[in-house]
Amino acid sequence: MKPFNISIEYTTLSNGLKVVIAPDASAPVVTVGVYYKIGFRLEPRGRSGFAHLFEHMMFQGSANAPKMQHIKLINSSGGVLNGSTHYDVTNYFEAVPSNALERILWLEADRMRALKVDDENLRNQRDVVKEEVRVNVLNQPYGGFPWLDLPPIAFRNWANAHNFYGDFADLDAANLADVQSFFKTYYTPNNAVLLIVGDVKSNEGIALAQKYFESIPAGAAPPFADPREPQQTEERRGEVEEKFGTLPAMAIGYTIPARRTPEWCAMSLLEQALHGGRAGRIYRELVLEKQIAVEADGGIDDLFGYNGPTQMVTRILHKPEYSREQTLAAFDAVLENVQRSGLSADELQQLKVKFRSDYFSTLESGHGAMPRFGLMHLLACFSLFDNEPQLVNTILEGFLAVKPEEIQTVANKYLRPANRAIVFRQPVAQAKEAA
């Protein structure tokens, strides 16, 4: 095994902005990100979907870069850009030839300092977001399954349980005052981290960060809703109608151990034993051997990128000739096998090699082929959640140290009916032939 070490420079500016530089001059490109510690979980009640709608507003203009300028300046510098909203963070990122670095930092600083948007921008992006929800959820077979279906069934705390894409009534109710107050509360330098990854020297990166960001005033420490869940004591089930798809589907979610604990590492490897592509036990049993299911996959979404209650989710589309109870029984049999017999030393060894290999790929790219997107994402999350971006160099060790008996222990402790939620997605009975 080759040694692997990413060089990292980490500092905090006087206004509280965290700055992480990971220099690598092997190609003349640089990936820049700004992550704010605000996501779906923390959006205000009555404003479901607001964190995501707000993310769109961040592209609508700032004090010195009016609407259309932001996108135009990045594209015309030879770069690509995007943003995304997660449970606990919202990010804005771009990959550009490295000669555009200073320009990108200026743009990010300008919108961190002063968002400048109006009612027309808000109406426009509300329309765009509704079409986004339609194209990804409402007009697609199995749209939103299970990422939007499961949380309301699995969780009791509104922070974890509401519709993250937003009810249309809530999107319509959002106004410009909401936008400005959300910005003022959460989009402060002291609630953010700036990442510069790629073709930059550490000292130059830090100097540029100071030049453009250090004069942005710090804000008050933002309030954070408590995302903790009451102890679950019973299996939870729910139903969602499937409007277009032809196959019955179900998703089963188990709440997993707290992040960065030995149990979390064991659970992550166990999850790979269960899912892990065509070698995974669930796919092998349900799709290849018993042939009950047409699709069976799952995992822990964005393993390093959340900071609150989360689930390992299995997603199954099964043949109509098998009932949901038969399908679920076949799934349960896979889990019972691990609970009873654990994993062999050989299987665990395979999983560790694959985990290491996947980890390297995560670091190298992501989000299309954006260079080192994954490295940026992990550096950001480890900075905001742990104040320790250097974890990218050591986090792997915990997974490689997992022992077979730990796997069996978490299988028995966490993969219990009283720790799970199930959503059934049932195709509507009506004939869909043309009138």
Place this chain on the structure above:
Amino acid sequence: MATPAPEVHTTVPPLAPERAVTWPKRAKTRLSNGLEVVLAESHAIPKFHGELFFRSGNAAAAHRSTGLAEITATVARTGTSKRTSRQLEEDLRRIGADLSTSAGSDNSAIAFAGLSEFAEPLLALVNELAREATFPEPEFERERRQKLEEVKLDRTQPGFLASERLRKVLFGAHPYGVVAPTQEQVAAYKRDDLLSVYRDFYTPENAVLLLVGDFQPQAMLDTIEKIFSPWTGKKPEIPPSPEPPRPRGRRVQLVHFPGAVQTQILAGCHAITRKNPDWIKLGLTNSIYGGAFNSRLVMNIREAKGYTYSPRSGVTPLRQHGYFSISAAVRNEVVAASLTEIFYELDKLRALPVPEPELADARNYLSGVFSLGLATQDGLLSQLATVALNNLPDDYLETYREKVRALTPDDLLATARKYLDSANMQIVVVGDRTQVQPQAALFGEVEVFDAHGKRLH
């Protein structure tokens, strides 16, 4: 804590001098059995990415049945003379590798990625799949039944229905006119059909092996030579395809999707292949029209009007023919309004030269984004695949950016007039006919189909 002097920079910083873009040297060779090999180093992570391409796909098997190359690729990974399906999957995991087999219109492929320390066992496994797949009967039967469910599911996806219909209208009886088999065709697949496609297509004379990653090229070439040189086989004979129709006049094909809460628009016309000398010109024209976030179409129907989330345009370069297309999923009330803007922007590009500053931005965009592909193993691999599969010149990567930067407003005007064929654009809309048919009818004669391709009246 001292407060820093408030210093606000109000103007856009200029671009710094560009650092040279240096593409890694490629090691190229052809083994005595005809297998073409291209390697490039990339040491960002201790892994490598590779793809073994066969220059024949579903189109080359279309006279036998639809989608035959694809089902052949699917079943090829389910057993070899040395390993069962389960052993193959576990052996891949044991060396930390990912592998997929697939086929498109023009090529079949085994794509893989793994740790550098296990390069040899992974290449040996790829070699085994290319030469010694056994197509076990029960595996074939299972995959065939899986495929049946997949083709049913496809028909519930607006995006699939739109592209299926556009291909049909642009390519007719040419193999590119069909994108997926019917249930009846899948039900009629036989194991022997797959075996004969495998025998014919999966040969070294028909293949190119590309590898990018953390390795020493000479040592890797030696390993490849050792593993792949005993393989033998000729190029397949492929019957010629019929000429596609050249539909004239704007026509509208409406695929009725009852209950749709949004309408998928897809419009397209014939264009060019990658080998055409106009390719880069059309690429730049497309990026100004709808190929970039900062493009005219996106700024118009998304950022100004809010009709859609994801408008885009692109050129699809198949080997024998290429086509240009525009897609947008819009709310039902603005189907006509969206099409009006789609054609307005097309006609504007055909009528007026692109202003020089806008062109300069687009040139920078296309050449900058091209160099991002340099920074990842996967990105570099896909660039090498473009060159190898289209037989482009060796200096394609090195000269692409200069060629983009040399283009003028006149070049783009001529290109738009030649290829953005506004008058003969074929329009597909997938939506609820009760809501969208009158709007669609404003743009041409409307034919209505159900999700299975049956004409509705």
